[in-house]
Amino acid sequence: MPVESLYKTLFLDPRSVVFVGAPRKSGPGSLNPVDNLRSWGYKGTIHIVHPHVSQIAGVNTAPSVSSLKGPVDLGIIATPRDTIPGIVRECALKGIRALIVTNQGFAEADSKGKELQRQMIEAALPMGTRILGPNTLGVSNSFDRFTSSFMPLDREEVPVGVVCQSGVFFVGSSQLTGGLGIGIDVGNECDIGLTDAMEWLGYDQRLKALAIHAEGISEGKRFLDVAAEVSLRIPIIAMKTGRSPLGALAASSHSGSLAGHDRIVAAVMRKAGIIRVDETQDMLDLVGGFLRLPPMKGRRVAVITLTGAGGIILLDTMNLWGLVPAKLDQNSLETVHDLFPPWMAACNPMDIWPALMKNGMQKVYGIALRDVLNDTNVDGVICLALGLDRKHQRYFSSVEEIQNLSLEFSKPIVVWVYGPQAEEVRSQMNQHGRAMTVPSLERGAKVLARMAQYEMWRQRTK
Amino acid sequence: MPVESLYKTLFLDPRSVVFVGAPRKSGPGSLNPVDNLRSWGYKGTIHIVHPHVSQIAGVNTAPSVSSLKGPVDLGIIATPRDTIPGIVRECALKGIRALIVTNQGFAEADSKGKELQRQMIEAALPMGTRILGPNTLGVSNSFDRFTSSFMPLDREEVPVGVVCQSGVFFVGSSQLTGGLGIGIDVGNECDIGLTDAMEWLGYDQRLKALAIHAEGISEGKRFLDVAAEVSLRIPIIAMKTGRSPLGALAASSHSGSLAGHDRIVAAVMRKAGIIRVDETQDMLDLVGGFLRLPPMKGRRVAVITLTGAGGIILLDTMNLWGLVPAKLDQNSLETVHDLFPPWMAACNPMDIWPALMKNGMQKVYGIALRDVLNDTNVDGVICLALGLDRKHQRYFSSVEEIQNLSLEFSKPIVVWVYGPQAEEVRSQMNQHGRAMTVPSLERGAKVLARMAQYEMWRQRTK
Known part of the structure; x- marks a missing residue:
């Protein structure tokens, strides 16, 4: 060995x-x-x-x-x-x-x-x-039923590896990474460092994504080399804290590490294919996205919306994160177009509300979503779904259509569910299929944007 | 009349x-x-x-x-x-x-x-x-039991007014504004406009916060005047969409309005005391903050953390949003300092973990939180709390301490709860007191930063 x-x-x-x-x-x-x-x-x-x-x-x-x-x-x-x-x-x-x-x-x-x-x-x-x-909780390995942690942790065999410099990523894994299949808290890194831990977990066949929390990065060259190799296999989502002057100072007295110049850190990470996140919730969203969704192979997004405002919010956000609205192939839109009122064209973002008021939710949703998934100009889809109370929900549900099409096509679909019973519908949606529900439209766009960035790096590099 | x-x-x-x-x-x-x-x-x-x-x-x-x-x-x-x-x-x-x-x-x-x-x-x-x-769902007035909406809505007498250009803010109010006490969807604004609606709701004594969604702002001067007056009474949280070129184009074909130059819009809003948000989740967080928390009168924050990493994440985020770590009065820290191990000083962010391992959670948390709330250098507090499983939670709970002190002091306290049972503890925390639970540390800092910005504008202006 x-x-x-x-x-x-x-x-x-x-x-x-x-x-x-x-x-x-x-x-x-x-x-x-x-x-x-x-x-x-x-x-x-x-x-x-x-x-x-x-x-x-x-x-x-x-x-x-x-x-x-x-x-x-x-x-x-x-x-x-x-x-x-x-x-x-x-x-x-x-x-x-x-x-x-x-x-x-x-x-x-x-x-x-x-x-x-x-x-x-x-x-x-x-x-x-x-x-x-x-200064560590040590290790936590759900698959082999081993943990050194004195803090009580839930054991759950999720394919998420976590390498961190703080126990909060163990105890708070539900809030930060969405799970802890195998975790290594390197603490002060007196010997075993971030890079060692990343290497151990990066090639573990049970893991599909790696979340890293670093206050400082030592061994810059080796870190870069290992990260670049691991990134070809599974995505590394990294949060590097101590970005601000006061944060960097505090990092030195927390884990005793040097925070490093933030711009250099950012450049190094980008080169190694690491997806850097600025906020903990982005880490949660991205781990979830990589685990559930098929790869996002480009930047072209189709939007299926039930409200014009939703489309506009998405256009703003996509622009911010480097996604573009897909130019839909007009031929492939013919079926859905027939369902629209004469004064409205099927375009992208596609507001299907007027069409479904005439033809019913399930029919219009199924056709519209199939049309855009079929379109070779589309890399991924962001859509909206209603979470109404039970007696109305059955008439305005798109859960089954989304679930079934998410399995039929290998393109990522993120869904924002809104309405009084959104939580219930989100949980239904999550039980089956490969679509991912997101807590806001903006977070849906951000997930696809970062996943595209990773996949495009991977295609360029391998 | x-x-x-x-x-x-x-x-x-x-x-x-x-x-x-x-x-x-x-x-x-x-x-x-x-x-x-x-x-x-x-x-x-x-x-x-x-x-x-x-x-x-x-x-x-x-x-x-x-x-x-x-x-x-x-x-x-x-x-x-x-x-x-x-x-x-x-x-x-x-x-x-x-x-x-x-x-x-x-x-x-x-x-x-x-x-x-x-x-x-x-x-x-x-x-x-x-x-x-x-092109509107019309109005929704929970207090007087009147709604024109064809979409089913929950009636809930929450002190939140919503003025919007899209029904998604009615149907999705749980996700976007945290409630819909009175709402006006101005749609295409052929006659009654955003400014009219803002004026109607801005002086309604039943409302404590106003959420505005605008795709375009017409009547710029009147909008500014009304907003500035309303802002002195209650906070206006506004989301102006159509910021990107494509978003602006789409806005013109959604509500038929001109999106306007985004920088001018931003400047106008700032002058009128409006709190502009970029993301829907910020609107949700801020409405929640204004409803639950006492005013945040300045930018100085004390952090009580159970992990060094949490403090560093907060320092980074506070720096980003214009908050500063309060310089704590060393005299007022004497009590809590006695609970710390000799190799650690009580500072800000205050990591109380080593102290509570020696003295127990409730004792250390109560003293630390009281000390920082008493400190005149502190405008607001961000703290961390554990959501462990039930049998451990009673030993490591800070819920009662936080709840009681939130009622004793009129300074805002936001709490990030993490751990396997975080949801249950969040819901306990929300049942009593004036502390606000937040889904991430970063969102807690952002809420306090925006609330401080509003209160400081209000003090300058009135």
Whole structure:
């Protein structure tokens, strides 16, 4: 097994693990990582080292790392900071080759913390032991039922990899990335860095998108090389914080990293095919888009709207994000055109409201959506759908038409559902098909724009 | 009664109404406006004019407008476009002084439509009859239980006024403005315009915020004057679409209006104290903020975070939107500082995680939030809260502390809740107190920034 891949396994799928410094108490409120690991159904061996207590969370403890019997793949250390270099040394001597140090109070804190961080590295690296952290929740691997996190996390086998410099991307994954299939919180990056983690996850066949949160990027050249290769396989959506002067200053005292000049960072990322997002909600939207939608192969969008205003809002937004309204092939529009009132032409954005008042929602929606999906000038579709109350919804629903056509054509369709019962209709829409519902028209356009940018980079590069 | 105020009453709270051109069928799927009006509990008299059918939706019809008995306040016309100038004339002769023409196919459609629109004006105005529309859902007034809309709407007495050029802001009010207390869709603005509608709603004591959607702004000077006066009373949040060249072109064929040069529009709006938003979700966030939060009197924000990364994301965003991190008074921080580990100082953004690991969530959160709210250098607070699963949530909840302090202090607090059960905790938080939950940190910062901009304009101007 190549060395890199060995460490990946030791950290993300260890056969045995030792906790040093787990809380005495277990159960709700204790934030005991052993509870979390148990509740995830971990199949390996759990050891706990504690000098004073003989049993924690039902596990018989050992008094020291050196007294542990049998080999241990991974150590998870959460003791007071002064004790850590010593414990790291003991672990390395015991032959533990992977360590996660969760505590805070190191390079991000003060000069004493910097010195302690240096000492722990010195104790580990020469022995072939590698360290993740400090200042980290560690790893979380839903597929192999392993987590080092003391914060309770939901286990869900979603094909999303997360590499971050903060536990908020673990705990808040529902809000930030839409899930956490495998996550690595690199914390202070005293040894294992962003690039290592990106490499481990970038080639994991179970993952379809990678979300990265970086406060600083070290190893610029290697980061660029790895990112460019990974990006050819799966999209990397990255949020680089510390963009503002005060943010950069705070980043240095959070994860102890240098934020770097923001424009250079942006250029490097673009070159490597990374999709950079400015806001957390864009990360959520994009991960969702890449997981659910077929590729967006160009910038040409057809809009199917139930209101003129919606079309105009989209034209403004598409213009802002570099999408263009597709020039629809007039021949392919003949069927739908027959449904329009004489005073209105079928164009793009296509406002089908007057047509459906005459001919009914399902008929007009189905024909209009099929027409634009069939059109070779169209790369993707943004459409509007109504979420009326139940008794009206059946007359004005386009859910089935959208779902079925999303499976018949391999072009991305994003749908903004509006109305009093929009939430219910969104949830119906999400149960089937490959169309993606979006919380606003603007966010729908932004998703397609960024997906097009990625796909076009990929076509140019590969 | 002043003339303006008379028309406001006729359109928004009529004692009697006649529908000309209501569908024969009623019930689900028919989009019969009489159904909607009934379901809202309208107390006035409903007439229906129909040449062929004797009863619609349980109402005996009259064969013509002229044959109606008694005075009628408002007519709602939805007949084929060619018939409309004639019907308008008949209504005016009958003494109906307020008309809503819902149909499409006028100035927004073609030259024949333009001519028909001219004719209907000519028939109405000289008789003292005013027209709302065409191409409109008309009005919606939850407080007085009146709606002209053929689309089914929820009635909810929320203090939000909406003036728009598209029905999507009626049907999609949950997604766009967070509610529709009173709404006026001015459609093509053949007579009653944006400025009229803004004036009617701007002084309505039941409303606390006004959301405006405009594709074009005519009567620039009057719009500015009215907006500036209204803005002193309640905030106007405006979305002006047709910003891009293609969007502007589409606006001219949607509501038949001129979109105007975007920079001039922006300058005019700023001068009048209008808060302009670029995205629909900003409108939703801001209406929510103005309804729930106390005024944001300056730009100085204290951040209470549970993760260093959250603080950095906020510093970046605050910098972008013109907020500044408050310089906290070190004296007022003494209590909270004692809870921190020795290697960490209480600063802003204030990462309380290490402190609460030692002292418990409730204690640290309560003290930290009280300290920053007490600080005269702080205008508003952005904070993070955890949404863990139920068994952990009680140990790591800050809901009660935030709710209670939001009522004790008159400074705005926005809260981003993250974690597996964030939705449940958000909904708890929203049940009590004046803190506002936001879907992302960035959106929290943006709300406070825009609210500060408004309040500072108001202080300068009044």
